Amino acid sequence: MNQGKLVFSQLMAFLPLSTFRRCVARHRGDHKVQDFTCMDQFLTMAFAQLTYRESLRDIEVNLRAQAKRLYHMGLRCKTVSPNTLANANATRPWQIYADFAQHLIAMARPLYAQEPLAIDLDATVYAFDATTIDLCLSVYPWAPFRTHKAAIKLHTLLDLRGSIPTFIHTTDGKTHEVNTLDLLDLEPGAYYLLDRGYLDFQRLFAIHQANAFFVTRAKSNTKFKRRYSHPVDRVNSNIVCDQTGVLTVFYSSKDYPATLRRVVAKDENGKRITFLTNNFALKPELIADLYRQRWQVELFFKWIKQHLRIKTFFGTTENAVKTQIWTAVCTYVLIAIAKKRLHLNSSLHEILQILSLTMFETTPYKSTTYATGP
DSSP states (O other): OOOOOOHHHHHHTTSOHHHHHHHHHHTTTTTTOOSSOHHHHHHHHHHHHHTTOOSHHHHHHHHHHTGGGHHHHTOOSSOOOHHHHHHHHHHSOTHHHHHHHHHHHHHHHHHTTTOOOSSSOOSOEEEEEEEEEEEOTTTOTTSEEETTEEEEEEEEEEETTTTEEEEEEEEETTSOGGGGGGGOOOOTTOEEEEOGGGOOHHHHHHHHHTTOEEEEEOOTTOOEEEEEEEOOOTTTSSEEEEEEEEEOSHHHHHHOOSOEEEEEEEOTTSOEEEEEESOOSSOHHHHHHHHHTTHHHHHHHHIIIIISOTTSOSOSSHHHHHHHHHHHHHHHHHHHHHHHHTTOOSOHHHHHHHHHHHTTOOSOHHHHHHTTOO
């Protein structure tokens, strides 16, 4: 007797299958493939991410124990061997899953367009940062970082409405983070929150010329000449000063010839933090609060590393690593889409924890995740 769809199948029902097939056909992912298709590969990788599998052998053991349910999960293969999955990850183009992730992101962003920000600002706010994932140099020689260490960097532009990644780029560990700013399609009127590691005035001026806004931290050696000081409430706020001025160092002033705004604020420990921005309309308190929202991208990296098991790779080639990264991103965005379409109150973290224990149950997906909501 049919007891209903598995929770895993209910979640995968949100996948746009026609779009996935177009991505596979574009890169000829199923060319001369008979048994283990790209869809089987994606479902297997999504299962591994959602259930915290640690290795290829771990994936095989768990799926072999549920061999009678593989068809109901959407898998059309009888078994999933480590060699088959490893070969698929190593040879099938990772661009399939990169393209598919972009389609899922395009689906997710409108769902979160009305999501309130933690601050009162009617504009699109992005946080841009990078994280380094350490690797073994002898196993991953294609990702040089230091003399005896390999690494890859994951550069991410995060839309703070719903914490949806809109731009993801992977490089080797030697690539400096600031270089990836050149790859962004800047959106006029949007705000870009940048760490001081991205303090490159030529690139910041490019953001300014694109009619977008940036908020970043100044370095201790940044030379700034004050032209105007604006009144601030030092008693009832944490703002020390709000100034308009220009850069004085020759090369910096050449790279950024326009005026800048400098806001100095105190944190909860009394430490002074200096912010630089090209926005002169927002209140200084809002500039400081806006920069604090940048930490949402750090939470995204924590999610990717800890919960979606990017730290343990199911292959050693560059193609296998990028395939796993992009399938993890697809899984993350898919959960975000399901959360919004089912109107779930649970956080993404709570949903993922519950899914890891209920993949083979036939309870309605909404019932398994709604209970933890407020």
